[in-house]
Each structure stands twice: as C-alpha cells, then as structure tokens.
Amino acid sequence: MSDAALWAALADPHRRAIVALLLERPRPVGEIVEACGLSQPSTSKHLRVLRDAGLVRVRQDAQRRVYALDPAPIAALDAWLAPYRRLWNDSLDALGRRLDDSEEPPLSKD
Amino acid sequence: MSDAALWAALADPHRRAIVALLLERPRPVGEIVEACGLSQPSTSKHLRVLRDAGLVRVRQDAQRRVYALDPAPIAALDAWLAPYRRLWNDSLDALGRRLDDSEEPPLSKD
DNA sequence: CGGTTATATGCCGGTCAAGGCATGCACCCC
DNA sequence: GGGGTGCATGCCTTGACCGGCATATAACCG
Numbered sequence: 116m117s118d119a120a121l122w123a124a125l126a127d128p129h130r131r132a133i134v135a136l137l138l139e140r141p142r143p144v145g146e147i148v149e150a151c152g153l154s155q156p157s158t159s160k161h162l163r164v165l166r167d168a169g170l171v172r173v174r175q176d177a178q179r180r181v182y183a184l185d186p187a188p189i190a191a192l193d194a195w196l197a198p199y200r201r202l203w204n205d206s207l208d209a210l211g212r213r214l215d216d217s218e219e220p221p222l223s224k225d
Numbered sequence: 226m227s228d229a230a231l232w233a234a235l236a237d238p239h240r241r242a243i244v245a246l247l248l249e250r251p252r253p254v255g256e257i258v259e260a261c262g263l264s265q266p267s268t269s270k271h272l273r274v275l276r277d278a279g280l281v282r283v284r285q286d287a288q289r290r291v292y293a294l295d296p297a298p299i300a301a302l303d304a305w306l307a308p309y310r311r312l313w314n315d316s317l318d319a320l321g322r323r324l325d326d327s328e329e330p331p332l333s334k335d
Numbered sequence: 336c337g338g339t340t341a342t343a344t345g346c347c348g349g350t351c352a353a354g355g356c357a358t359g360c361a362c363c364c365c
Numbered sequence: 366g367g368g369g370t371g372c373a374t375g376c377c378t379t380g381a382c383c384g385g386c387a388t389a390t391a392a393c394c395g
Binding site for chain 1: 229232233235236238241244248294296297299300302303306308309310312313
C-alpha cells in the first residue's frame, strides 16, 4: 500500500516543489534547502517522506547526500490515472465535436 | 490555483475511493455512503471537498443529488505528470546505464 | 585527534483536517 | 399541510502533520 504514502507525499506543496527541483537534476540537500526556503531540518524531513514513498533515492557523496528522482512511482501514478484518462478523452472528443461542428468533421485524436 | 485543492482532495483514501466509484457511473449520495462505510455527514463533507476541487459535479434529481466525475481535473493531473513521464521513459531506455549523473541536463524554465 | 561541514533526528507548539452527532433545509407523497 | 426522505452544515473532539530549534551523527581536513 505505498500508494497511500505516494499520494500523501505529493499532497504537500513543498514536497511537490522538491520533486520538481529534482526533475531538472539530482541535487544535494543544501541546494534544496536554499531553493525552497525552509530550514534544513524541515527539508530533511520532507526528503524523508519522499524517500519513504519511494519517490527519491539518495546517493552519498562525501558528506553530501545527493537526492534524485526515482521514476517508478511516477509510473504508478500514471497507472492510477489511466482509467480516468479514458473518460477525459471521451469528453474532450465530445466537446470538440460540439464546438467545431460547423467547420470540420469530428477530429480523430492521436 | 486549484492545483493545491486538487492534490489535497486526492490525498485522502476515502475520497479516492469515491472518485473510483464515480468512475463506474454517477451515483447519489446514499450509494456512496453505503459503499465507503462512512457516516452520511462525513461522506457529504468529502463530496464537498471533491466538488470544491472541481473533481465532481452534482445533478439534482428530486431529493437526491447525483454526483458525477468531472474530467477536467484529470487533465490537469495528466499535465502535471507529463514532464515526469518523460523522465520515466528515458530511464526505461537507459536501464543498462549506471545512474551516475555527472552529465548536465539543460535547465528548463520554471 | 580536534574542528568543521553536511545531514538526520527528537522534541515541542501551533494548525488543520477528519469523523461523529445533532440539526437545518429542500423536496416528495398522502 | 403534515410527515417522511435525502442531503448539507455546524459544533466539537481527537489525532496527524508542519515548522522551528537544539542536538546527534557521519565524513572530510589539517
């Protein structure tokens, strides 16, 4: 059930910000601290939550700990999203038909 | 920025369960109450959070309120996920490589 | 070995959200 | 209109989380 942990981890705006930072490139804690404007302990705690949720991994470089995104949970989120995406595609299709009815034949997406 | 509201809404397991229920078909509150085993007031409050986040819409049918999924926020989630999906595809592609990050990815905006 | 840097952990106070209960409100049927 | 049903809202308590501060831990350097 790390699913719950995953959602809980991403529920916090600061943690989403950290995840966004790590999307650009892996970073040591110090950089993350500066970037999100929190104290170092708070940041470390957020990183722990992210680590427990499997969202990030740590690599030790001397005294520094370099955090990097782990792509696996992203796949899990994507899997969760999949059934809903179907629904949304259907509705987009219907909407598009309604809006563009006068000019073009229904466009087939994709 | 209903983005925060969206994440907060989906952070709760009960609310994700409700969303899953509504994926099958729209349902009146009574059905949702039975399905998720909460009291009716609690369920109504969860539905309010989902409504405020834009995830569900209500249709009134006599005394009943029939809730249905709104596909738009799903698109928002998908948009959020998109950059990470790229990363995850890359990593699948580079499975044989060491995850050493001495290379320097281009800095993106934001 | 002692000092310094880099990060993690414990503790504490404040805040917020979740759930239950009682109640209010709108709508139906007789 | 009166009673009953279906749902929403307000109040309250409890538990979780967040943030900061102080401190422990680990690794480097001279």
